[in-house]
Amino acid sequence: MNVLSRPLKPFGVLLEPKKNNISINDVDIKLLRKLFLQKHLIILRGFETFQNSDEFASYCESWGEVCIWPFGKVLELVAHDNPDDHIFDHSYMPMHWDGMYRQQIPEYQFFHCVNAPLPEQGGRTIFSNTISVLKNTAPEIKKVWRNVTGIYERKMAFYNSKTISPIITKHPYHDFEVIRYNEPHIENNEKFINPPNLQFTGVDIEALESFHCGLKQALYSPEHCLAHEWQNGDVVIADNFSLLHGRERFVSKSSRHIRRVQVLSNPPFDNPCLESYQ
Numbered sequence: 001m002n003v004l005s006r007p008l009k010p011f012g013v014l015l016e017p018k019k020n021n022i023s024i025n026d027v028d029i030k031l032l033r034k035l036f037l038q039k040h041l042i043i044l045r046g047f048e049t050f051q052n053s054d055e056f057a058s059y060c061e062s063w064g065e066v067c068i069w070p071f072g073k074v075l076e077l078v079a080h081d082n083p084d085d086h087i088f089d090h091s092y093m094p095m096h097w098d099g100m101y102r103q104q105i106p107e108y109q110f111f112h113c114v115n116a117p118l119p120e121q122g123g124r125t126i127f128s129n130t131i132s133v134l135k136n137t138a139p140e141i142k143k144v145w146r147n148v149t150g151i152y153e154r155k156m157a158f159y160n161s162k163t164i165s166p167i168i169t170k171h172p173y174h175d176f177e178v179i180r181y182n183e184p185h186i187e188n189n190e191k192f193i194n195p196p197n198l199q200f201t202g203v204d205i206e207a208l209e210s211f212h213c214g215l216k217q218a219l220y221s222p223e224h225c226l227a228h229e230w231q232n233g234d235v236v237i238a239d240n241f242s243l244l245h246g247r248e249r250f251v252s253k254s255s256r257h258i259r260r261v262q263v264l265s266n267p268p269f270d271n272p273c274l275e276s277y278q
Contacts, residue, residue, distance in 0.1 A: 010223050011129045012041030023048040040239035041127055049233050060110045060261040067106050067262040070158055077258040085156050085194045093247035094183035095219055098240050101154050101161035105269050106262035109238040115257040116230040123250030124227040127243050128219040130179035147202040152182050154196035165273040171241055172269045178242050
């Protein structure tokens with residue numbers, strides 16, 4: 001095998017080449033799929049990767065059917081000068097799962113770091129393993145969470161949608177439970193551009209703050225949460241069915257540039273929670 005493998009804490013695996021000039025295309029996809037099922041997060045670092053977005057999309061297509069958006073296959077995650085949504089701002093991004101507002105939910109998230117911010121500039125991507133969150137949460141707390149349903153509405157350039165999902169639900173294709181949750185954004189002095197409209201039922205209004213605080217504490221616990229600090233050329237493959245993810249705030253005008261492609265499962269998973277989609 002032409003790669004070195006190192007487990008990450010609290011979950012995931014880092015793969016690096018044993019020698020220089022090894023292309024990511026030389027890494028066995030069967031091996032990667034096996035690690036993906038076991039570890040839920042793969043970071044490939046130090047490999048020769050992609051010269052442009054087309055090469056990145058082509059690699060992702062070797063894994064399965066790529067999600068097509070109005071902008072195409074590849075989302076360029078780079079801060080805009082005058083953003084109309086927090087995706088293109090330098091603000092932090094709350095925990096969520098991708099595809100929650102779309103007709104099909106992707107299984108795989110592929111990220112390619114074109115330009116990393118400097119270490120002191122922020123911008124780490126945060127992943128939380130909801131399988132381990134549920135495993136390590138007391139039954140009486142999970143009973144409360146199990147009663148709660150999130151109602152999420154979001155309008156932006158790419159869709160105007162509403163989705164309704166229980167906090168705890170079953171993995172689409174495996175016999176274990178996961179958490180589906182869009183974390184409310186923090187109200188502070190800095191404007192959060194175009195937030196979704198969030199409501200939560202199944203919990204008394206007096207207990208709602210306690211519910212959010214407890215769930216947030218579990219999701220961000222060092223036992224369950226990994227903050228990935230980007231380096232140029234990093235490729236990350238994340239399990240969108242089992243993890244939630246977000247983003248740390250980063251310095252305005254920093255060089256942070258991440259590309260993202262979403263790949264569907266086989267068979268594709270139709271979004272069971274989508275109430276309306278435009």
